[in-house]
Amino acid sequence: MNLSRLFVEADLSAGVEVSLSETQAHYLRHVVRREEGARLSLFNGRDGEWSATLSLRGKRDAAARVGACLRAQEAEPDLWLCFAPIKRARIDFIAEKATELGVAVLQPVLTRHTAVERVNVERLRANAIEAAEQTERLTVPDVREPIDLGRLLDRWPPERRLLMCDETGGGPPIAEALAGLDDASRTSPWAIVIGPEGGFAQSELAALHRMSNVTAVGLGPRILRADTAALAALACWQALLGDWRKPTPRLVNDYRTSRTVT
Amino acid sequence: MNLSRLFVEADLSAGVEVSLSETQAHYLRHVVRREEGARLSLFNGRDGEWSATLSLRGKRDAAARVGACLRAQEAEPDLWLCFAPIKRARIDFIAEKATELGVAVLQPVLTRHTAVERVNVERLRANAIEAAEQTERLTVPDVREPIDLGRLLDRWPPERRLLMCDETGGGPPIAEALAGLDDASRTSPWAIVIGPEGGFAQSELAALHRMSNVTAVGLGPRILRADTAALAALACWQALLGDWRKPTPRLVNDYRTSRTVT
Structure with a gap:
């Protein structure tokens, strides 16, 4: 676990001082008990990852003095996860795990059988940020506002393929289906679509099957529970079409802040 | 969600009456509010799945009168998950998800950097039973007592292959590694081995790499967090070597108690 890797909004470059949030300051001082000058690393989703040192100011404030660039910015695969909101612990879990598994966008989708109508997007975002800090991503997934399935499909980008986990059965095995794609499909943007615990309504299933690129x-x-299906589909997609096809970078130090591909 | 599918210890055959546990009786009466004569289905890991009707007796007792056999017994793939214990919510999550993802054995493994030494095996078993009821399995995973990694490897069954998720990096991509196996390896028994949050010690990594069938x-x-790695490896294994390679059975009724492969 990397306890000193923080996501910040500010621009990052050598020599700048970045204010940390009250939550970050509290965490560094009182939870992991870092002292003045402690080593941190920072990322903002745009400028790569930078070393920094902690500067404690007053009782509550903290800042980070930015040092050298540790890694150049890189993007995650262009993969969305479209999922029906579920109850609290399980939706938090989806945000955390999908971030670790490298999604670019988390899109809550309201369906006819969605049990949970209200989504705390801010909480999902906080979970995604924390997971991005832990998992050594250089980006945080874009957590979008909930949208009706019909509206989402109406404005669906034509080049983005949908991987639909069909809980009514009869779908071909995932490894076979993904292996059988042509090169253009394999390298296009993708979205994984997972229904609610109650399943998609018949009309929703029909609308999904009518999409040209499903x-x-x-x-x-x-x-499978909805959260399990989401995770399992993400892992299979990454293994078969995503960035898990490349060799895993080797860890080069204890802090796991700097890696090199061997 | 199937609310009326229960795991029992008793033998199942047409016409017998099976006592339900106090917990099951409470759940059926007070949580999902089932009445006398309500339809249930029962499985015990040996005799397949049977329809049954609820019989309420006294204030607390309940029994089930067994009717017809709905599905013949079948086994999950012969896959173990060997994992280092982690803190409570995450270990519960591993037990639930691994059950949904079809493991036969859950084996807690104590390693040098394992943060949590005590494992509540009974609680893990209860989680596995609940997940097996929900996920329509005909078996419950065998939740074993914790064992030291060294002792586990010393008595390792020679025919069982180990899929080792190497968090130090440098391992080949999982899809490539599994696709490159010969037929004998693909069809042998397997175990997925996941290290603790702190990683395996160097000596443990060396011992794992020395195994002939790793x-x-x-x-x-x-x-990836340890729980994410466990899930992701299980999903990829099922998709590439396990029973996800077969077409998914089609659901034939609302209760999801009876399925037929199309």
């Missing part, structure tokens, strides 16, 4: 898949003989 | 893999460029 790949419906099955995830085996057991009934 | 496949070390990488899970992409992001640092």
Whole structure:
């Protein structure tokens, strides 16, 4: 666990001083007990990752003095996760795990059988930021406002393929379906679409199957909860089409802040 | 969600009456408010799945009268998950998700950097039973007592392959590594081995790499929490070597208690 890697909004470049939020200051002082001058690393989703040192000011404030650039900016694969909101612990879990598994966009989708209508987007964002800090991403997923499934499909970008986990069964196995794609489909932007615990309504299933660029898949003989299906589909997509096809970078130090591909 | 599917210890055959536990009786009466004669389905990990009707007796007791056999017994793939215990919410999550993802055995493993030494095996078992009820399995994973990694490897069954998620990096991509296996390896029994949050010690990594039947893999460029790595490896294994390679059975009724492969 990397306890000193922080997401900030500010621009990052050598020599600047960046104010930390009250939550970050509290965390560094009182939870992980960092002292003046402690080593940090910072990222903002745009400028790569930078070393920094902690500067404690007054009782509550803290700032970070930015040093050298540790890693150049890089993007995650262009993968959305479109999921129906579920109850609190499980939706927090989706935000955390999907961030670790490298999604670019988290899109809550309201469906006819969605049990939970209100989504605390700010809380999801906080979960995504914390997970991005831990998982060594250089970006934080874009957590979007909830949208009705019909409206989402009406304005669907034509070049983005949908991987639809069809809980009614009959979908071809996910590995077979993804292996059978042509090169253009393999390298296009993607979205994984997961229904609510109650399943998609018949009309919603029909609308999804009518999309020109949909790949419906099955995830085996057991009934999966929505959060499990989301995770499992993300892992399979990354392994078969995403950046897990590249060798894993080797860790080069204890702080896991700097990596090199061997 | 299937609210009326219960795991029982008793033998199942047409016409027998099976006593339900106090917890099950309470759940059926007071949580999901089932009445005398309500339809249930029962499984015990040996005799397949059976329809049954609820019989309420006295204030607390309940029993089930067994009717017809709905599905013949079938086994999950012979896959173990060997994982270092982690803190409570995350270990509960591993038990639930690994059950949904079809493991046969959950084996807690104590390593040098394992942060949590005590494992509540009974609680893990209860989580696994609940998940097996929901996920329509006919078995409950065997939740074993914790064991030291060294002792586990000393008595390792020679025919069982290890899929080792190597968090130090340098492992080949999981899809490439699994695709490159010969037929004998693809169809042998397997175990997925996941280290603790603190990582395996150098001596433990060396011992794992010395095993004759180990496949070390990488899970992409992001640092994954232990629970995420466990889930992701399970999903990829099922998709590439396990029972997700078969078409998904189609649901045939609302209760999801009876399925037929199309």
